[in-house]
Amino acid sequence: MNKILLNLIAIVLALLFIFPLFWMLLVSLKPDGVSVYTLADWVNWSDLNIDNYVKVVRDSHILRWTWNSVVIGVLTTVISILISSLAAFAFSKLPFRTRGIFYLVIVSGLLIPTEAILIPLYETSLHLKLIDNMWAIILPGLTNPIGILLLKQFMDGVPKDYIEAAQIDGSRNFRLWWSICLPLTRSAMVSVGIFFFILSWNNFLWPYLSITSEENMILSAGLPTFLSNNTMSLNLIMTASAIAAIPTIIVFILLQRHIVQGVSMSGVKG
Template sequence: MNKWALNLIASVLALLFIFPLIWMLLVSLKPDGTNVYQLTDWVNWADLTLDNYRKVITESNILRWTWNSTVIGAVTTLLSILLSSLAAFAFSKLPFKSRGLFFVLIVSGLLIPTEAILIPLYETTLHLGLIDSNWAIILPGLTNPIGILLLKQFMDGVPKDYIEAAQIDGSRNFRLWWNICLPLTKSAMVSVGIFYFILSWNNFLWPYLSITSEENMILSAGLPTFLSNNTMSLNMIMTASGIAAIPTIVVFAVLQRHIVQGVAMSGVKG
């Protein structure tokens, strides 16, 4: 297929994906009660206003929810990268009995749907007194084995000569991980970190069940609560959705290359 045909197809697909975002933005900037259903409404910018944004920000906890999502996502990402890289280093570079069995058991966690463990997870969180706290969301988020699987693939590519040379110099396991494996897998860790952050940001079901107070909700769980209270106002719904989309759009624009790399990592062998 010619290059111009591929570019044309890509442009059409891009327009199809960006069309809902443009419609959402226009509806959010229109006065409450005004819809954008006709072409004349699209090109009529005379009545654009920011009143909807002021109303949503002042009459809801959307900024608080955004802050909670950011904090929980950042903490979950940092701790997950740390634990995943340590586990990946152990499975990749440290010989111990039943290493293959333990690795299979951990990776098999990907086969268990979240819905299957909601009841025992809720009971455990309740007995630990973590319900309606940030740790109720952070701690279960650290058990995702996808980071271990991906980072192990990259650590398998670290030459054994580097490890053996460092061991001859007296380096122990922690130093091997810190001084050799981490620097050589830095790009992979950035991609895995973005992947973890996206999973945390989009997490809905468990935060919706474990957080009971409105001020402690994250954005993915708080937004449906706001939408259910404003079902008759399409403008307010689109305004709240636009505010919620801004952080993800900014993150994608800044880290686009790493996000694409992270998506492609699942098919890379070490």
């Protein structure tokens, strides 16, 4: 009986989360000016079309913004995972005298809000001539303490016997990281990678400040520009929002199994 009740609660919560997405999609497919507020509007699908999508794509740089977001998200994710996993390996498996101090310094970075470093970050990017360049967004996003923290916890679960056996065979530190720690923490790295990608995708404040030309904007920074020019059209606003949400939904659907494994596993299979 308790299991049935829990399943019903889970179904209700799932419907509550899906409802806004379905409403957004439905409004985006309705003709411009047609609202979806009554039950009749919900069940009437005869007027659905993709005219709003055509108009948004034609009258804005949304495809360019989406491409910029994908490129920046992928580069940030891949490079961040490599850097975070190397640092996590060092803190987890390499004994050195100042390990605790450096680890504390890195983790303390979680306490610093992004807003507190915007001015020095902008000054640095300006002197390096990175303003209005995608590397102005990518480089600051490569040092994320949460990735090091999470991956270290998983690498702590890698048995010492594996490391010692590889060291006896003559493997050096880079080989230990590449051949042992990376394969055994693959699910954790995918989970952290998804987190990095979504974080990069939703990043707004710094990209909005560092990118000055409209064609170089990412989706999260370009959407407010589009929405401000179409405040009277709910259909176009929902269409742009749907386009922005589609890539992250696809990523989550394709990789949700790895997210569950990353949460449930200790970092080592078997």
